Amino acid sequence: MDKIEPGQLPKDDPFGLLKEFTAARIGIGRTGTSIPLKQSLAFKLAHAHARDAVYSELDIDRLSVELKQFDLPVLQLHSQAAYREQYLQRPDLGRQLNDECTAQLNDHIASGVDIVMIIADGLSADAVNSNAVSLLKILIPQLQSAGLKLAPVCLVKQGRVAIADDVGMHLNARLSLMLIGERPGLSSADSMGAYLTFNPRPGLTDESRNCISNIRPQGLLFKPAAKKIFYLVQEAFRRKLSGVGLKDNAGLLSEQ
C-alpha cells in the first residue's frame, strides 16, 4: 500500500444530499464497512447525554428556591425505590410513596384542594430541573386566576407517573398534574412530560390520564404546552373525567 496522504480518509457520503429530507443518520459514509469515526463519536456523545440524563438527580435545593415565587408550600417526597438501579428494575416501587412520606402527607391534608402539582425525576431529572419551573411560571397564574385552589407542590425522587395517584389521594386533591422526565432519546435528553389525572387514586392506568409530551425548548414550547394543559384542566373539571374520554373531545389538541 502507498503512503497515506492527508485528506485521503473518509469524507461524507456522496449521497449526503438526501439528508435534507430527514433527521435520520443517513449519508454518513463508510470506512471499509464501518461508520467513520466522526459519526461514531457524534453518536456516542448523544448516547452519553441520554445516559447522564437517566442518572441525573432531582435538584431539590434549586427547585425549592425557584418555586418560592409561587407562594406555595413545597414538600419533598420519595418513592419506595431506594436508588436508581432499583428504580429501573422495579417500576412498581417507583409508583408508591415510601411510608415516611405517606405519614408526612397526612399532616398536609386540606379540604377543597383542586390541584396538586407534582414534579418527579422519572427517567430524566435533567428534564424537569431545566423545564418544570419555566412551564409553571406560565401555568400557575392561569390556574389561580381561574379560582383553582392549589395544594403544596410535591417534589418526588425516584418517581413514576402513577405515584401521582398516591400523592393526589393522600392530599385529597380533585386533580393531579405530574411533570416528569421522559425516557431520553438520542437527541432529546431533556424532554418533559405532563400527565393529568382527574380524581387520582391508586389503581388507575394510562387510559385514565392525559399526556402532553416532549415539552422542552427544542420541542413543544412552554407557552403552547401551558395552554394545552390549562384547557385540559378546565375540561376535566367541567366533565369530571380525564383520559381517553377527555382526549376524544379536545379540539384544541388537534390544532397544533
Next chain:
Amino acid sequence: MAYHHTIGKKTYQFSDLKTLLAKASPHRSGDVLAGLSAESYEERVAAQITLADVPLTVFLNEAIIPYENDEITRLIIDNHDHAAFILISSLTVGEFRDWLLKDQTDTLVLKNLAPGIMPEMAAAVSKLMRNQDLIAVAKKCEVVSSFRNTIGLRGHFSTRLQPNHPTDDPKGIAASMIDGLLYGSGDAVIGINPATDNPAQVSNLLLLTDTLRQQFDIPTQSCVLCHVTTTLELIKQGAPVDLCFQSIGGTEQSNASFGINLALLDEAYEATLSLNRGTIGNNVMYFETGQGSELSANAHHGVDQQTCEVRAYAVARKYRPLLVNTVVGFIGPEYLYDGKQIIRAALEDHFCGKLLGLPMGVDVCYTNHAEADQDDMDNLLTLLGVAGCNFIMGVPGSDDIMLNYQSTSFHDALYLRNVLGLKPAPEFEQWLIKQGIMNQGGMLVPQPDPRLLKQMKGLWTK
C-alpha cells in the same frame, strides 16, 4: 405435580412445572419483577438439576396454562405432531440437551423433528444450555422462507430495511430507504413502523415502497407494520399489501391486549395469501415478539417470560411466516436489565424459534435506560451471525428517530457479512450487482453510479 431437590441440608420444593421452569430460568429482571425468579444462585441450579430429570412426555400431560382457559395452550396441544415427537419421546429434558448437541443430530433430523417439539420443551431445554450450546444447535437448524426472494439459506444473511420517520413523511422515509438500498440493505423486507395506524397514511406508505420496488425491479417485499385489522381493511381497499404484520404474545390474554386472537389471525392470513403477490414463495406473514410482553400486559399466568415468549412461537408457526423477529432489547430494563441479559435472551429466542422451525431474525437493540451500549450490540450481532440468524434490522446509523431506540445500522450488516463471509439473499445479491451497488465478491463498490440516485429522486419529484 410437585418437584424437589436436596443440596446438602437444604431441600428445594417446586410446586409445579411452571414454577420449576421459572426457577430454572437464567436471571433476568422481568422474572424478579413478576416474583417468579429463583431466590439464590443455589436455588436456580437446584431447579436446573431437577428440570434435567423431567421426562419430555410430562410436557404432553401437564399444561402450564390450563387447556380450558387459553387458546394458545389449545393450539399447542391440538397441533402437536406426535409422530415427529416419537424420536425423542424417551428422553428427559437433560438428555434432550445432550442429544441436540450430538454430531449425528444434523440439519435434516432437526427439521423433521420441529413439529414434534412443544414450545415448553424448547424453553425447558434452553434453560439448561449455555450460550455456546444455544449457538451450536441453532447453527445446525436451517429454516428457509420465500416470497420474492429466498431468506435463511446457509451462508446468507438478510436485513430488514427500517426507514422510519417520526411523522411518516414520505420524503423522509424515501431518503432513508434509498440510503439503505445503496448500503445493500432490505432483502428480508423493507418494513416501515408507521407513526400512526391511520389507514390512509399506511396506504400511502405502501404505495411509496411498492412504486420504488417496481421502478427498480427489486426482488424484495415491503410491509408497513400496522395492526392486523388495518391490514385487513387495506386489503379490501386493494392496497399493495405484500406481507401481513402483527405483534404476538404467548398467552390468549396477552394477544387480547394486542387486540387480536387466532380467529382474527386466520382471517388476515387467508386474506393476504389470497392476494398471491409472492413470485417464488407464499410465506406472507411477518410476526414480532419479545420477552416480557406478557408480564407487561399483566397476562403471564405465573409463567416466566422466556417460556411465554416461546409459546408465542406456536402462534407464529401456525401461519408459515416469512419472518419472525424478536425485538429483544426494546422493552426496557425492568424486563432485561443489561447487555448480558439482552444477549442471553436473544440467543434463547433465536435458538428456540429455530428449533420450532421458524425463520428467526433478531432486532439487536437497546433503549437509553438499559445498561447497554454499542459494544454489547456488536457482541450480540456477531454471536447471532455465528448462530446463523436469518436477518437483523438496518436502521440509518443505528438511531431510530421514530421509535427512539438503537438498533443495528446498515454498516453493522456489512461488517457481519464481511467478517463471516455471508451474502444477501441470492436474488437480492444479483440485483445489487446488476445495479452496480455491490461487486461479484460481495463488497460494496466505492462509488455507486450517480445515475442511480438521480433515478431514485424521481420517486418523490413525480
